[in-house]
Amino acid sequence: MNNPLEGIKVLDLSRVLAGPWCTQLLADLGAEVIKIERPGAGDDTRHWGPPWHGEGEDRVAAYFLSCNRGKKSAAIDFGQPEGAALVSKLAEQSDVVIENFKVGGLQKFGLDPKSLRAANPRLIYASITGFGQDGPYADRAGYDYIIQGIGGLMSITGLPDGLPGGGPMRVGVAVVDLFTGLYTCVAILAALYQRERTGEGVHIDMALFDTQLAMLANQASNALISGKDPPRQGNTHPNIVPYQPFDAADQPIIIAVGNDRQFARLAEMCGHPEWTRDDRFASNAARVAHREEMVRLVAQAIAQKPAAEWLEQLEAAGIPAGPINRISQALGDVQAQHRQMVRTLAGIPLVGSPVRMDGARADSDLPPPALGEHTDEVLAGLGVAADEAARLRAEGAVG
Structure with missing residues (x-):
C-alpha cells in the first residue's frame, strides 16, 4: 500500500459527511486520523439507518461506514473543561485539525484556530461551514440539500418545466458535501507543502456555498458569458449534441x-x-x-x-x-471487480479508494471504528495514566 502521508497526524473534529470525507481520504493516503466523538452518541451518521451493519447496540448505519474508514475513534466530551484540555493537547501534537462547527462555535472551548495555532504555529486548521467565516450568511447552518438549492445546482437538475415530473431536483448523492471534502483535502495538501517552506500552518476557510458555485463549472461559465440562466435539460447536454x-x-x-x-x-x-x-x-x-x-x-x-x-x-x-x-450492477461490473473497488474490512463491505500510485492502491486497511474504540490508546499517547483515564471515564469526560 502507498502511504505518502505517513507521519502526518490529523485531528478530526468533524462529523456527518464533508469533513469525514476529507479525513477518510487523508487516512487512505497514509495519515493517522484521530476522530473525536461525543461519548455515548458519536457522529450523528452512526444512527442514520437503515440500512444497518450488525445488530443490537453494536449496529452502525451504512452511512457512517461510507466515510470513516482508516480512522481511530476517541470518545471525548470537549464540552467539559478536562475534555477540552485533552483535545487541545492532541492539537499540539497534530499537523492538521479539521472541524465543521458553526463560525466561532469552538471558541468557548479554546479549540478555535487562534487558540490552537498559538500553541502550535505549524498547525494547519481547516474549517468547513455552509457559507464561510465571513459575509451576511456566515452564521447560517449549511446543509447539502439547502446549498444545492441556493447555489443553483437544483435549477439545472431534473426535467424541464411542462414535462411530466418536471421541476428542480436535487442530485442523488450529497455532491456538495463530497466536493467540499475533496477541495478541503486539496487545500490541506497544499498547506502541508507550503509549511515545508515557511514553517507555519494556515487557517483554511472552506464553504459549501463557495464550492457549489465553483463546481457549476461550464454551466456557471455559460451563464456568465451568455447572460442567461441555463435551463434544466434532463439527461441532455447544454453544449453537445447528441x-x-x-x-x-x-x-x-x-x-x-x-x-x-x-x-x-x-x-x-x-x-x-x-x-x-x-x-x-x-x-x-x-x-x-x-x-x-x-x-x-x-x-x-x-x-x-x-x-x-x-x-x-x-x-x-x-x-x-x-x-x-443500477448501483448493484455498477458495483458488480467486471471492471469494478478487476479494479477491486469493493473490498471487505472486518466483515464490512466497503467501496475502496479510487487513488492508485505506481499501481498500488492508496487505501487504508483500518475499518471504520466503533465509538470510542481507541480512546484508551489516544489517552495513553497523551501520557494519561490508567487510573486517571478511569476517573475521566467515570466523570463522563471520555467514553
Missing part, C-alpha cells in the same frame, strides 16, 4: 458524441452518412442549434436494434457509450 440516452430496441443506452469525427462514425453506423453533409448537422454548433431534429433522427435509428448490438458497435467505433446501471 449526448444523452436513447432507447434501443430493448433498453436505453447513453451515447456521448464528443466531436465531429465521432459523429461521422455514428452517422455511418445509423445508415445515414449524409448527416455529415447536412448543414444542420455538420458541426456540433449546428447540431445544438437543431437539437430537436437531430435527436429525433438518431432516436429513430437506435430504436431498430438491441442495446448489446449497439454497444458493441459503438465501442468498436470509439464512440463513448454505456448502459444505465
